[in-house]
Amino acid sequence: MENNIIIDLRNITVAYGDNTVLKNLNLSIHDREFITLLGPSGCGKTTTLRIIGGFIEPDEGEIFFEGKKTNGVPPHKRQVNTIFQRYALFPHLNVYENVAFGLRLRHLPEKEIKETVREMLELVNLKGFERRHISSLSGGQQQRVAIARALAVKPRVLLLDEPLGALDLKLRKDMQIELKNIQQRLGITFIYVTHDQEEALSMSDTIVVMDNGLIQQIGSPQDIYNEPSNAFVADFIGESNIVDGVMLRDYCCRFSGQTFECLDTGFAENEQVDVVVRPEDVDVVPVEKGMLRGEVTSVTFKGVHFEIIVDIGGFKWMIQSTDYQAVGDKIGLYIEPDAIHIMKKSEYSGMFGDYSSFSEEYEELSIAEEPEEEDEEQEEDL
Amino acid sequence: MNKRTSAGSKLVASPYIVWAALFIIAPLFFVVYYSFTDKGGAFTLENVQMLSKYLPTFLRSIWFGIVATIICLVIAFPMAYIISQKTDKVQRTMVMLVMLPMWMSFLIRTYSWMAILQDTGIINSFFSKIGIGQVHMINTGGAVILGMVYNFLPYMILPIYSVMAKLDYSMVEACQDLGGNRLTVIRRCIMPMSIPGVVSGITMVFVPSVSTFYISQKLGGGSFDLIGDVIERQFQQSYNYNLGASLSLVLMILILISMAVMNKFSDEGEMVI
Numbered sequence: 001m002e003n004n005i006i007i008d009l010r011n012i013t014v015a016y017g018d019n020t021v022l023k024n025l026n027l028s029i030h031d032r033e034f035i036t037l038l039g040p041s042g043c044g045k046t047t048t049l050r051i052i053g054g055f056i057e058p059d060e061g062e063i064f065f066e067g068k069k070t071n072g073v074p075p076h077k078r079q080v081n082t083i084f085q086r087y088a089l090f091p092h093l094n095v096y097e098n099v100a101f102g103l104r105l106r107h108l109p110e111k112e113i114k115e116t117v118r119e120m121l122e123l124v125n126l127k128g129f130e131r132r133h134i135s136s137l138s139g140g141q142q143q144r145v146a147i148a149r150a151l152a153v154k155p156r157v158l159l160l161d162e163p164l165g166a167l168d169l170k171l172r173k174d175m176q177i178e179l180k181n182i183q184q185r186l187g188i189t190f191i192y193v194t195h196d197q198e199e200a201l202s203m204s205d206t207i208v209v210m211d212n213g214l215i216q217q218i219g220s221p222q223d224i225y226n227e228p229s230n231a232f233v234a235d236f237i238g239e240s241n242i243v244d245g246v247m248l249r250d251y252c253c254r255f256s257g258q259t260f261e262c263l264d265t266g267f268a269e270n271e272q273v274d275v276v277v278r279p280e281d282v283d284v285v286p287v288e289k290g291m292l293r294g295e296v297t298s299v300t301f302k303g304v305h306f307e308i309i310v311d312i313g314g315f316k317w318m319i320q321s322t323d324y325q326a327v328g329d330k331i332g333l334y335i336e337p338d339a340i341h342i343m344k345k346s347e348y349s350g351m352f353g354d355y356s357s358f359s360e361e362y363e364e365l366s367i368a369e370e371p372e373e374e375d376e377e378q379e380e381d382l
Numbered sequence: 383m384n385k386r387t388s389a390g391s392k393l394v395a396s397p398y399i400v401w402a403a404l405f406i407i408a409p410l411f412f413v414v415y416y417s418f419t420d421k422g423g424a425f426t427l428e429n430v431q432m433l434s435k436y437l438p439t440f441l442r443s444i445w446f447g448i449v450a451t452i453i454c455l456v457i458a459f460p461m462a463y464i465i466s467q468k469t470d471k472v473q474r475t476m477v478m479l480v481m482l483p484m485w486m487s488f489l490i491r492t493y494s495w496m497a498i499l500q501d502t503g504i505i506n507s508f509f510s511k512i513g514i515g516q517v518h519m520i521n522t523g524g525a526v527i528l529g530m531v532y533n534f535l536p537y538m539i540l541p542i543y544s545v546m547a548k549l550d551y552s553m554v555e556a557c558q559d560l561g562g563n564r565l566t567v568i569r570r571c572i573m574p575m576s577i578p579g580v581v582s583g584i585t586m587v588f589v590p591s592v593s594t595f596y597i598s599q600k601l602g603g604g605s606f607d608l609i610g611d612v613i614e615r616q617f618q619q620s621y622n623y624n625l626g627a628s629l630s631l632v633l634m635i636l637i638l639i640s641m642a643v644m645n646k647f648s649d650e651g652e653m654v655i
Binding site for chain 1: 550552553555556557558559560561562563566570571574575577
């Protein structure tokens with residue numbers, strides 16, 4: 001990827017009354033990059049996107065587009081286009097006219113419009129839908145029309161605001177692959193907003209993890225997953241066991257009453273740290289061979305693996321294993337040095353990573369609530 | 383189970399059916415009956431043949447109705463748009479102000495316009511004070527149309543406003559996003575999507591304007607007879623129910639035709655504007 005920056009956000013602050021939505025945000029977006037803003041609702045990711053689109057003016061800070069300051073430039077004069085959360089297709093126009101909308105505003109010759117619309121509908125696999133009415137399309141098809149409409153005007157940057165949120169799981173997966181393909185084929189920058197960490201991991205070149213109006217970490221999907229910068233990131237991306245530990249010296253740490261070899265350096269001697277161990281990196285071994293020992297308190301079959309909750313000295317660890325363990329079994333755990341990731345203490349320390357209150361139901365509930373909260377955020381934005 | 387619900391729903395609907403039969407179907411039947419009978423009750427086409435005499439009145443009614451409707455639309459559309467752009471609280475207040483005149487009697491409102499427009503009325507006494515001199519306003523076609531616009535304007539504003547207030551704002555943003563400036567957003571996005579409101583507004587203004595009788599009598603001074611006035615006279619003065627009925631039958635048919643035309647336009651969406 002080239003190193004030329006297409007969009008640069010510098011010291012962006014947005015506040016609604018007492019509620020600061022973005023705090024001094026700095027973000028550089030490279031040309032042709034698939035970048036994802038990831039975070040829970042209310043973290044400021046949609047606000048960031050709307051600032052780039054020109055729908056919100058930041059209270060402080062500057063936006064640069066290819067080195068030119070674009071504060072105050074209205075949306076219709078920006079070389080970016082948006083895919084809206086609920087598509088925002090024009091119900092009074094058919095598919096063809098929706099896709100042609102931006103082209104007509106540019107007063108292009110009819111022949112060129114026709115050619116572009118055909119090309120775009122082909123790109124999103126909607127050939128033959130030209131005369132269809134928007135209301136007669138399924139959610140997935142409407143989504144494709146929205147993509148075609150935004151891409152028809154050949155934007156330099158495409159902004160996508162949770163575009164797959166309203167689709168069912170299977171369709172969402174298909175669209176993820178398709179969006180990624182489109183992005184690579186057209187070679188334009190995609191800025192993608194989502195709260196779905198899996199979506200972010202599978203599509204992005206770069207992920208920006210946000211919480212509470214602040215960027216928590218910027219990095220490639222691998223970096224974010226393997227080297228989370230704090231307990232929030234570790235918990236938000238994938239499953240993590242996060243325990244209190246002490247960095248005894250380089251390559252050596254101590255947690256859960258044991259001393260472990262690790263690969264991390266650069267901490268002070270005896271510095272208090274957070275230790276992350278991913279559930280899939282823990283091996284289950286006979287109890288006498290274990291570096292840690294505990295009792296199985298719950299087992300859930302997940303298809304690919306079993307999700308096993310183990311009580312180790314009062315702290316509940318999650319372990320993913322293909323071997324079944326019965327509840328009540330005493331098992332040993334073996335952790336490779338490269339499975340241990342050390343993080344500096346942060347404001348999030350101690351808030352995440354213990355599975356004692358873990359319940360599937362909670363997760364489903366929080367997902368179900370998500371869209372509503374997003375609505376509120378949107379309305380505030382207006 | 384199914385039977386019971388349908389019996390239940392019939393029971394619930396019955397007052398409305400009785401109502402409709404008593405106050406809609408029966409009067410309609412009488413209108414048709416009187417239209418094609420003479421005073422003795424025998425079948426005749428005499429009433430229908432007499433209609434040609436009233437053709438100029440019909441045309442004037444329709445013409446005045448169209449002009450009043452267009453003026454209402456021109457005033458109401460921007461007004462509804464402006465109201466819909468305000469904050470919720472301001473919107474509520476402004477909608478209330480639009481409806482406020484409707485709290486007063488239609489008669490009083492029209493009488494007030496007489497007082498305002500008269501040769502010795504409020505406007506003219508102001509004009510003569512500042513030296514413009516008297517301008518004749520009462521008993522003109524313009525005064526009649528003004529009366530119509532004034533009385534029926536809320537019926538145009540409210541339906542358009544209610545459609546605009548419910549517009550998904552992300553449509554407006556999508557339009558801006560695709561390259562639309564403020565004017566384009568209104569022309570290409572808000573206007574076509576407000577069509578349902580415009581259509582019902584036009585219907586709600588045009589129908590009462592065409593059939594009104596009071597406004598033309600008070601503000602037109604009798605020299606701008608509208609079809610409503612003629613019908614009223616047939617019933618109140620000539621006691622010719624048969625001619626009155628056939629006149630109103632024709633008026634009804636005309637209104638139905640114009641509504642059908644309107645609906646056809648609204649089906650075609652953005653074609654209207």
